Amino acid sequence: MNSKTVTNVMLAFYMAIFFGFLFGPLIVMGVSAFNTSTYPQVYPIEGFTLLWFEKLLNDRDMVYGLKNSLWIGMWVVVLSVPLGLAGAMMMSQIYSKARSFYYVIVVSPVLTPGVIIGISTVVFWGDLTTTTNSRFLYHGLFMTVLGQSSFISAYCMLMFMSRLNKFDRAQEEAGLDLGASQTQVFFHILLPFLRPAIFSSAVLAFLSSFENYNTTTFAILADKTLTTVLAGRVRQGTTPAISALAVLIIAVTVVGAIIYEIVKRREDRERQARLDAAHAAELRELESIEKATHHA
Amino acid sequence: MADVEIDCLTVQFGSFTAVKDVSLQIRQGEFFSFLGPSGCGKTTILRTISGFQDPTNGAVRIGGQDMSGIGPNQRPTALIFQNLALFPLMTVFENIGYGLRVRGVPKANRDRKVDELLHLTALSDQGHKKIEELSGGQKQRVAIARALAVEPKVLLLDEPLSALDLKLRQYMRNELRAIQRRVGVTFIYITHDQGEALTMSDRIAVMNRGKIEQVGNGRDVYEYPQTSFVASFVGENNGFSGTITKISGDQAEIETSVGRLVGLNKKSLVVGAKAILFIRPEAMQCGAQGENNLSGIAADAAYEGMTTHLTMKVHDGSSIIATLTGAPALEFPPQGSSVSFAFATRDALILPV
Amino acid sequence: MLSSAGHPFIFILPFIAIVIFWVMAKFEPKPVGVTQKSFFERNGVPVAIYLIVAVTFWSLFMIVLPQLFMVEMSFRPKLPQIEIGGPKDLYTFENYHYFIYGSTTISDAINWVHIKAFFLTIFASLLIAIFNLALCYPLAFYMAQVAPAARVRFFLLLLIAPYWVNEILRAFALRIMLSSNGLINKILIGSGVVDQPVDFIGNDIALYAGLGYAYMLLMIFSLYNTIETLDHAQIEAARDLGAPWWHIHTFIVIPFIKPGVASGCTLVFMLSAGSLAAPLVLSGPRSLWFTPIVYDRFNQAFNWPQGAAYALILLIACVTFVLFVLRLGRLSLGEIAK
Numbered sequence: 011m012n013s014k015t016v017t018n019v020m021l022a023f024y025m026a027i028f029f030g031f032l033f034g035p036l037i038v039m040g041v042s043a044f045n046t047s048t049y050p051q052v053y054p055i056e057g058f059t060l061l062w063f064e065k066l067l068n069d070r071d072m073v074y075g076l077k078n079s080l081w082i083g084m085w086v087v088v089l090s091v092p093l094g095l096a097g098a099m100m101m102s103q104i105y106s107k108a109r110s111f112y113y114v115i116v117v118s119p120v121l122t123p124g125v126i127i128g129i130s131t132v133v134f135w136g137d138l139t140t141t142t143n144s145r146f147l148y149h150g151l152f153m154t155v156l157g158q159s160s161f162i163s164a165y166c167m168l169m170f171m172s173r174l175n176k177f178d179r180a181q182e183e184a185g186l187d188l189g190a191s192q193t194q195v196f197f198h199i200l201l202p203f204l205r206p207a208i209f210s211s212a213v214l215a216f217l218s219s220f221e222n223y224n225t226t227t228f229a230i231l232a233d234k235t236l237t238t239v240l241a242g243r244v245r246q247g248t249t250p251a252i253s254a255l256a257v258l259i260i261a262v263t264v265v266g267a268i269i270y271e272i273v274k275r276r277e278d279r280e281r282q283a284r285l286d287a288a289h290a291a292e293l294r295e296l297e298s299i300e301k302a303t304h305h306a
Numbered sequence: 307m308a309d310v311e312i313d314c315l316t317v318q319f320g321s322f323t324a325v326k327d328v329s330l331q332i333r334q335g336e337f338f339s340f341l342g343p344s345g346c347g348k349t350t351i352l353r354t355i356s357g358f359q360d361p362t363n364g365a366v367r368i369g370g371q372d373m374s375g376i377g378p379n380q381r382p383t384a385l386i387f388q389n390l391a392l393f394p395l396m397t398v399f400e401n402i403g404y405g406l407r408v409r410g411v412p413k414a415n416r417d418r419k420v421d422e423l424l425h426l427t428a429l430s431d432q433g434h435k436k437i438e439e440l441s442g443g444q445k446q447r448v449a450i451a452r453a454l455a456v457e458p459k460v461l462l463l464d465e466p467l468s469a470l471d472l473k474l475r476q477y478m479r480n481e482l483r484a485i486q487r488r489v490g491v492t493f494i495y496i497t498h499d500q501g502e503a504l505t506m507s508d509r510i511a512v513m514n515r516g517k518i519e520q521v522g523n524g525r526d527v528y529e530y531p532q533t534s535f536v537a538s539f540v541g542e543n544n545g546f547s548g549t550i551t552k553i554s555g556d557q558a559e560i561e562t563s564v565g566r567l568v569g570l571n572k573k574s575l576v577v578g579a580k581a582i583l584f585i586r587p588e589a590m591q592c593g594a595q596g597e598n599n600l601s602g603i604a605a606d607a608a609y610e611g612m613t614t615h616l617t618m619k620v621h622d623g624s625s626i627i628a629t630l631t632g633a634p635a636l637e638f639p640p641q642g643s644s645v646s647f648a649f650a651t652r653d654a655l656i657l658p659v
Numbered sequence: 660m661l662s663s664a665g666h667p668f669i670f671i672l673p674f675i676a677i678v679i680f681w682v683m684a685k686f687e688p689k690p691v692g693v694t695q696k697s698f699f700e701r702n703g704v705p706v707a708i709y710l711i712v713a714v715t716f717w718s719l720f721m722i723v724l725p726q727l728f729m730v731e732m733s734f735r736p737k738l739p740q741i742e743i744g745g746p747k748d749l750y751t752f753e754n755y756h757y758f759i760y761g762s763t764t765i766s767d768a769i770n771w772v773h774i775k776a777f778f779l780t781i782f783a784s785l786l787i788a789i790f791n792l793a794l795c796y797p798l799a800f801y802m803a804q805v806a807p808a809a810r811v812r813f814f815l816l817l818l819i820a821p822y823w824v825n826e827i828l829r830a831f832a833l834r835i836m837l838s839s840n841g842l843i844n845k846i847l848i849g850s851g852v853v854d855q856p857v858d859f860i861g862n863d864i865a866l867y868a869g870l871g872y873a874y875m876l877l878m879i880f881s882l883y884n885t886i887e888t889l890d891h892a893q894i895e896a897a898r899d900l901g902a903p904w905w906h907i908h909t910f911i912v913i914p915f916i917k918p919g920v921a922s923g924c925t926l927v928f929m930l931s932a933g934s935l936a937a938p939l940v941l942s943g944p945r946s947l948w949f950t951p952i953v954y955d956r957f958n959q960a961f962n963w964p965q966g967a968a969y970a971l972i973l974l975i976a977c978v979t980f981v982l983f984v985l986r987l988g989r990l991s992l993g994e995i996a997k
Contacts, residue, residue, distance in 0.1 A: 021797075021801070024797055024798075025798070028794065028798055029817065031794075031872065032817075032818070032821055032872075032875070033821065034836065035829070035832035035833045035835070035836045035872070036821055036824065036829075036832050038832065038835055038836050038841075038842050039828070039831065039832035039835055039836075042835060049840065050835045051835070051840070051841070051842070052842055092709075092713060093713050093714075093716070093717045095713075096709060096710045096713030096714050096717070097713070097714055097717060099702075099710055100710055100714045103698065103701065103702075104684045105684075105687060105688075106687055107683050107687060108680055108683035108684040108687055111680060111683065112680065112718075115718050115722060115723065116714075116717070116718055116722065118722065119721075119722055121925070121926075121929055121977070121981060122726075122929075122933075122974065122977070123929060123930075123932065123933020123934075123950070123973060123974070123977060124933055124935070125933055125935055125950055125953060125954065125970065125973075126729070126933065126970045126973065126974050127725075129729060129953075129957070129966060129967060129970045130725035130726050130728065130729035130970075131721075131725050133725065133728050133729050133732050133963065133967060134720075134724055134725035134728040134729070135725075137666070137728055141666070156720075156721055159717075159721060160717070160721035160722055160725070163717055163721070178389065178391065180387045180388075180389055180391035181391050181393065183358055183378070183385070183387070183391065184385070184387060184391035184392075184393070185393075185404070185408075186358075186377070186378045186379045187356060187358075187378050187379070187383070187384060187385045188379075188384065188404055188405035188408065188452070188453075188455075188456055189379045189380075189405050189408050189409050189456055190379060190404070190405075190408040191379060191408070191703055192700075192701065192702055192703025192706060193703040193704075193705050193706055194408050195703075196702070196703065196706045198404070198408075199393060202395045203395065217823070220825070221824075221825030221826060223825070223826055223827055223935060223936045224933065224934070224935045224936065224950075227935065227954070228954075228957065237825055237826075237827055240825075240827050240828070241827050241936065241939060241940070244827060244830075244831050244834075244939075244940050245939060245940070248831070248834065248835065248838070252828070252831055253831075253832075253835070255828070256824055256828040256831070256832065259823070259824055259825070259828065260823070260824060263820070263823035263824070264820075267816070267820070267823075281438070284436055284438040284439045285438065287435075287439040288438060288439050288440055288441060291439070291440060291441035291444060292441040292442060294441070295441045295442070295443045295444070295474065296473065296474070299473055299474065299477045300473075302477070303477075320688060377700075
């Protein structure tokens with residue numbers, strides 16, 4: 011055996027372990043959702059059933075939690091994307107010490123444990139709403155949106171920052187030079203440029219919010235979201251209905267990923283077509299110059 | 307009538323002075339170029355005229371009106387950026403119409419104007435395309451059309467041709483000049499390429515280290531350089547530095563490392579002054595004896611068909627170039643053999659260091 | 660000190676910071692080539708107002724003030740609602756005292772349960788970070804330097820896919836697999852390796868595996884992103900010069916990807932130490948983890964000041980760790996938070 015095959019065998023072995031660790035549990039869980047056994051298991055297979063999905067859909071708490079999760083996710087997007095954008099734009103306009111100072115503050119939520127963010131949000135707003143007599147704001151859903159947005163805004167900001175880095179300042183100046191106001195430049199030139207980042211940070215914000223547990227479990231107060239209901243269920247005991255939920259989530263995700271891939275491929279094709287057109291135009295141009303110089 | 311008037315302009319960035327006390331008048335309808343190496347301050351002047359840079363001192367007036375405090379979006383100027391800065395998410399049509407759109411021009415008028423400009427720049431059938439679909443030359447034309455759409459008094463161009471390849475660049479020079487003649491707008495052009503400046507401009511300002519060295523038409527700056535920087539920057543030149551030893555009439559003799567040479571003393575230098583004698587390669591003769599003679603060893607002969615560049619190494623290690631035109635009658639001296647160059651006194655210029 | 664004096668003070672603090680920030684931003688020299696125009700001129704009034712309002716609201720009301728309030732609360736005594744703000748509401752260290760001695764006043768016995776849980780959490784998180792680094796490095800290197808582009812794209816998809824499933828469900832999946840009648844135990848018993856099911860959950864193996872599993876993706880990406888920027892020619896050159904593979908990794912790759920290693924380890928450490936879902940789902944009755952203890956201060960003991968103190972202890976440990984890693988690798992915060 012030469013060293014190349016040894017390396018390949020080792021690589022294959024490592025990959026098997028790695029992806030086994032990554033997917034094994036999910037596959038086991040997925041299969042258990044269809045097994046009649048009341049304990050989620052893959053072996054022995056006692057029979058195929060969709061009973062667990064039915065149970066899931068009839069679970070009032072879960073459905074209620076899901077509604078809350080969607081509602082919270084939507085508001086987190088509405089809040090985090092503009093905050094992240096503002097954060098990134100501010101970052102691009104300050105320098106040296108002021109910049110480091112600001113950076114530490116707005117990036118700190120990314121590096122703070124989620125439980126602490128949840129706790130501090132509840133503590134602060136609990137106090138503030140009491141002293142300002144606006145106790146109605148001290149509401150689980152509202153607290154959760156605020157708590158989650160504090161770090162999700164930072165995620166969005168990091169995405170906007172990397173997109174803004176690619177922004178050509180000359181675009182902005184060209185707009186101004188043609189007579190646009192700063193505000194018009196923002197809406198006509200900067201925002202369209204940021205559209206991909208707006209879209210992807212909105213998706214990221216929604217997903218981060220939807221699956222968040224650590225912050226939510228404190229901030230939600232007496233209310234529930236899908237993840238907190240789920241955590242409760244899992245603590246009570248294991249049932250294949252939870253596996254069924256996972257299967258549904260995976261299915262939705264896979265569909266989403268496929269749609270994304272299709273859209274992406276179509277965009278790539280369109281872009282390639284444009285570049286091909288440019289190349290063809292380039293050749294025609296050179297040809298016509300050639301002709302013109304010959305005649306002269 | 308002066309269209310753009312630059313008055314004692316100074317621009318500083320921290321402790322660095324990019325533009326030093328520059329005064330200049332650019333006439334209505336003129337094709338005016340700023341020529342200089344990178345970092346000489348030409349782009350800063352352009353950005354000051356367009357309003358992106360505030361002067362530290364001095365003023366810019368356009369059509370007699372002081373521009374201080376007027377933002378770039380309110381000035382009667384339009385800038386063509388080095389990278390063109392076309393809006394990639396808009397079509398050609400939208401790009402050209404953008405200036406009119408933000409000015410609130412009604413759609414019908416706007417469309418008519420854009421169509422006109424598409425016609426002017428030979429882009430009539432390209433309006434619906436995205437910027438990405440265009441060739442280099444087409445992008446140039448869109449940029450010009452977009453800038454002209456707002457009917458500026460002055461069009462500022464920041465080395466817009468530098469990204470093109472050679473053939474297209476030369477072609478676009480003619481096209482730019484033709485467009486300028488047709489629309490009659492004042493063009494202010496920035497370049498470090500002397501060929502561009504010489505072929506297109508009515509007048510050229512040669513800049514170095516934040517200062518204007520000389521202003522004049524192409525012939526002036528090429529044939530009658532006023533400073534040694536202009537002499538060496540515009541076109542090829544052989545320079546011999548030394549000290550003036552004798553003055554006779556409008557001529558002077560200068561002691562250099564390759565011997566005593568005689569040239570025209572237009573700057574009225576006095577004996578003992580440090581100076582440089584410049585002689586163009588095409589004024590140099592090979593093999594013949596003349597008023598001034600140089601000898602050395604043939605180092606290289608670069609044959610280009612219409613011209614041939616001969617390089618001679620002299621004893622102090624420096625190279626002297628002679629450019630011969632037409633099919634030369636003589637055989638090129640073989641590499642390593644001794645060779646002699648000669649030039650006439652009336653072709654040589656002595657300028658202060 | 661009477662704690663009613665605390666809040667106005669806390670409210671003033673960030674505004675002082677804003678003034679300092681403004682002064683810095685205003686008077687610090689800007690780099691050459693950047694517009695010297697004022698903030699309002701540069702952005703236009705509507706956008707400038709949006710930026711200021713959004714950033715102020717975010718940084719003050721969502722980040723700084725909540726943290727300061729939590730710090731402040733951790734120094735308050737636990738009092739019935741009616742007495743809050745009254746004469747007994749004095750600042751105190753009793754919550755921290757409790758962490759060490761298990762009582763707010765008596766210092767006789769040490770609160771071993773909490774202290775042990777705390778140090779175990781820190782130590783285990785560290786090990787998990789290192790384990791993750793070892794597990795992910797080969798794959799990250801393979802993807803960034805060896806594999807063809809199409810395969811990398813496929814791998815990235817494979818890696819991201821499991822992370823669309825939320826943390827609790829991932830922990831649950833591991834629990835099914837590792838429980839006493841789960842698949843692993845069935846395989847082990849079936850093949851005769853053991854005759855009694857192994858109690859993965861009781862002896863915390865499930866917990867550590869779950870934490871490692873939960874944050875693997877972050878490690879992979881931190882490493883992948885930096886290894887990708889390493890010029891492949893450097894490795895080729897070293898190989899041409901006859902360097903053995905371990906030499907290439909130790910002296911060329913590892914020093915180059917230090918920021919990636921630091922950021923991956925920091926993220927995994929922080930998230931493990933602050934994780935709540937995995938310990939809730941995967942720990943047995945005797946398992947110790949610090950976050951569930953914090954959680955219980957709030958939800959079972961209903962002692963918020965004490966919970967705040969515990970949260971703060973955790974936060975300080977995490978911050979210390981980050982600073983330590985930064986110092987160790989001579990890196991800046993910006994390089995970690997990429």
